[in-house]
Amino acid sequence: MDLGFKGKVAVVTGASKGIGYAVAKEFLKEGATVVISARNEDGVKKAVEELSEFGKIFGYALDGNSQENMNILAEKAASITGSIDAWVNNIGTNKKRSGKFYTEDELDYIISTCYKSCVYGCQAVFPYMKENGGAIVNISSLASHAATAIRSNIYASMKAAVNGYTRTVASEYAPYNIRVNAVLPGYTETPLLMGGFSQNQLNELLRNNILGRLAQPEEIAKPVVFLSSPGASYITASEIEVTGGHVKVLNAWESFVQNK
Numbered sequence: 001m002d003l004g005f006k007g008k009v010a011v012v013t014g015a016s017k018g019i020g021y022a023v024a025k026e027f028l029k030e031g032a033t034v035v036i037s038a039r040n041e042d043g044v045k046k047a048v049e050e051l052s053e054f055g056k057i058f059g060y061a062l063d064g065n066s067q068e069n070m071n072i073l074a075e076k077a078a079s080i081t082g083s084i085d086a087w088v089n090n091i092g093t094n095k096k097r098s099g100k101f102y103t104e105d106e107l108d109y110i111i112s113t114c115y116k117s118c119v120y121g122c123q124a125v126f127p128y129m130k131e132n133g134g135a136i137v138n139i140s141s142l143a144s145h146a147a148t149a150i151r152s153n154i155y156a157s158m159k160a161a162v163n164g165y166t167r168t169v170a171s172e173y174a175p176y177n178i179r180v181n182a183v184l185p186g187y188t189e190t191p192l193l194m195g196g197f198s199q200n201q202l203n204e205l206l207r208n209n210i211l212g213r214l215a216q217p218e219e220i221a222k223p224v225v226f227l228s229s230p231g232a233s234y235i236t237a238s239e240i241e242v243t244g245g246h247v248k249v250l251n252a253w254e255s256f257v258q259n260k
């Protein structure tokens with residue numbers, strides 16, 4: 001299916017690996033010119049080299065936890081055609097706290113990475129979408145609806161803040177023909193997830209997953225790209241769960257045992 005991205009510009013923040021990388025690849029396969037960012041310069045270079053095989057891509061090593069840097073990213077992306085058609089705020093982290101409570105620095109880091117970067121991105125792209133319209137997708141998390149105990153209270157609340165921000169900014173930008181949605185991935189096989197959970201913990205979590213498995217990054221990327229496309233023209237201010245039905249039923253694993 002042609003999603004209508006030929007000749008269009010799409011930006012994905014935090015895209016040197018994981019879900020962002022997969023989103024960038026899907027946009028390229030759809031014919032968009034893609035601009036990505038991440039902090040580590042070598043990581044950005046490697047991603048650009050690998051993804052060039054699928055189309056035209058530019059990468060910038062920038063810390064997205066700053067309005068100034070997001071503005072630079074938007075300016076560079078807009079210099080390609082004069083406007084930006086799709087923008088994905090993907091940056092996020094679930095950094096563990098060092099003790100029982102968060103230090104001020106730990107707290108600030110999670111708030112900036114999960115929430116402020118999303119606000120900065122939405123603000124930075126606005127001048128380049130307001131004439132021709134466009135679509136923004138904010139990558140939230142299943143944790144904003146159903147978090148794991150102990151390890152994710154600030155992460156979960158910041159992702160819930162992303163959901164709330166998405167609804168309100170969708171209303172604010174609607175007069176400019178800009179749609180804004182949130183995608184809530186479930187447990188997805190990326191460096192972030194695999195670095196944070198043991199296999200035993202993941203097996204326990206998957207007992208409550210209707211599909212009984214982790215997502216692959218491409219399975220999150222495809223809905224993100226669809227939501228960014230004209231085919232999703234009546235979808236805005238939505239929270240789209242892409243979770244394999246996680247915690248929609250408890251003990252979902254029993255279906256697999258009984259039906260085999």
Ligand SMILES: NC(=O)c1ccc[n+]([C@@H]2O[C@H](COP(=O)([O-])OP(=O)(O)OC[C@H]3O[C@@H](n4cnc5c(N)ncnc54)[C@H](OP(=O)(O)O)[C@@H]3O)[C@@H](O)[C@H]2O)c1
Nearest residue numbers: 014016017018019038039040064091092141187188190192
């Ligand atoms: N994986 C999951 O199971 C899962 C589930 C729900 C939601 N999510 C959300 O999905 C998004 C992507 O997660 P992921 O699992 O793909 O993460 P990941 O594997 O850690 O990849 C994160 C990407 O973002 C970049 N990044 C991180 N902080 C940045 C910053 N301050 N400025 C610029 N770039 C930054 C990283 O590169 P550098 O380190 O070089 O900057 C990397 O390219 C996050 O918002 C996460 O919360 C993930």
